[in-house]
Amino acid sequence: MKWLWVRVCCTAVVAVSLMGSGLAQAKMSTQDLLKIMKTGKKKQKIKAFQELSTRGKEAVPALPSVMKMVRMASTNAEAAMLLRMIGNMKHHARPVLPALVKLAGNAGEQVPREAAYTISKMGMRGRRALVDLLASPSALSKRSALYGLLRFQRTNRYLRFKSSDTYIHRLLRKSLTNYDADVREMTIKMLASTKSRSSRNFIMVLMVKEKKPRVLYAALLALGKLTPQTHGGFKKTLALSLVHPNALVRKGAREACLLQGKSGFAILFAGIKSEKLPDRAKAIQSIGRFGAIGRPAISFLKTLRKHKHANIRKAAKKAIATLKK
Numbered sequence: 001m002k003w004l005w006v007r008v009c010c011t012a013v014v015a016v017s018l019m020g021s022g023l024a025q026a027k028m029s030t031q032d033l034l035k036i037m038k039t040g041k042k043k044q045k046i047k048a049f050q051e052l053s054t055r056g057k058e059a060v061p062a063l064p065s066v067m068k069m070v071r072m073a074s075t076n077a078e079a080a081m082l083l084r085m086i087g088n089m090k091h092h093a094r095p096v097l098p099a100l101v102k103l104a105g106n107a108g109e110q111v112p113r114e115a116a117y118t119i120s121k122m123g124m125r126g127r128r129a130l131v132d133l134l135a136s137p138s139a140l141s142k143r144s145a146l147y148g149l150l151r152f153q154r155t156n157r158y159l160r161f162k163s164s165d166t167y168i169h170r171l172l173r174k175s176l177t178n179y180d181a182d183v184r185e186m187t188i189k190m191l192a193s194t195k196s197r198s199s200r201n202f203i204m205v206l207m208v209k210e211k212k213p214r215v216l217y218a219a220l221l222a223l224g225k226l227t228p229q230t231h232g233g234f235k236k237t238l239a240l241s242l243v244h245p246n247a248l249v250r251k252g253a254r255e256a257c258l259l260q261g262k263s264g265f266a267i268l269f270a271g272i273k274s275e276k277l278p279d280r281a282k283a284i285q286s287i288g289r290f291g292a293i294g295r296p297a298i299s300f301l302k303t304l305r306k307h308k309h310a311n312i313r314k315a316a317k318k319a320i321a322t323l324k325k
Contacts, residue, residue: 048062066086070082090123105138105140106140116133153193169196172187221256242257285319301319
C-alpha cells in the first residue's frame with residue numbers, strides 16, 4: 001500500500017511539472033506582440049521585441065518603433081541591447097539599414113559599434129553598406145565600418161574579401177594613413193584578414209613612420225601571419241622590435257617570432273644569447289612555446305639555471321620543462 005501511495009505521488013508531481021512546462025512554452029501571437037509595441041510601456045515593448053526578434057520577417061512592422069526607442073534610449077547600454085535584438089533578425093532588418101548606417105557614423109563607442117555589428121549580419125547588402133561607410137571622410141565612420149567589416153570577415157566564411165577585391169584594398173590603403181590611431185590599428189587587422197601580398201607591403205611601409213605602440217603591435221602580429229619566413233626585411237624588423245623602447249612593441253615582436261616558426265625562433269634565440277633583450281625572461285618563456293622547433297635551445301637554457309637573476313633562472317626552468325613535454 002505504501003509503495004502504491006509513493007507511485008501516485010510521483011505521477012502527480014510529473015503531471016504538474018509537464019503542465020507547468022507547457023504553460024511556460026506557450027507563446028504570445030505575433031499580432032499581440034505587435035499590439036504591445038504600439039500601446040505598451042517601455043519595459044513591455046522591450047520584452048515584446050525580444051520575442052519578436054527571433055521570428056524574423058514577422059518582426060519587420062515593429063522596426064520603426066524599435067529604432068525610435070534606440071534614439072530615445074536613456075543609456076548607451078539600453079540602445080546597444082536594442083540594436084543586438086535587431087541584429088537577431090539578420091537580413092530581415094534591412095528596412096532600417098539607412099538608419100543603422102547613420103547611427104554607426106555618430107560619435108561614441110558602444111552604440112556606433114553595435115550598429116556596425118548589426119549591419120554586418122545583413123549579408124552582402126550589409127557588406128556594401130559598411131564599405132560605403134569606410135569610404136566616408138569621417139574617422140568616426142571609418143572606425144565603425146572597420147569594426148563591422150572585421151566582424152563580417154570572421155563570421156562569413158564564403159563572403160570574405162579576397163586579394164582580388166581591388167576597391168576595398170584601395171580604401172584600406174588610404175585608411176592606413178588616417179590621422180586616427182584606432183582607424184590605422186583596425187585597418188591593419190582588416191588587411192591581415194584578406195591575406196594578400198599587397199597587404200603585407202602596405203603594412204611594411206606603414207611601420208617605417210608609425211609611432212603609436214598599439215598600432216605597431218597590431219602591425220607586427222599581422223606581418224607575423226602574412227610575411228614568409230624568408231623575407232629578409234621582416235627579419236631585421238623583428239630583431240629591432242625585440243629591443244624597442246616600448247614594452248607593448250617588444251611583446252608584439254615576440255608574438256610575431258612565434259608566428260614565424262623556425263625563422264622567428266632563430267631571431268628570438270639570438271637575442272636571448274646576446275643578453276641585449278630588455279625582456280629577456282619573457283623571451284625565454286616564449287622559447288618554451290615553440291615546441292619541437294625550440295628544443296635546440298635546451299642545452300643553452302640549462303646554463304641559465306644558475307644565472308644571478310632569479311627571474312632568468314625561473315624562466316629557463318619553465319621553458320626547459322615545456323620543451324621536454
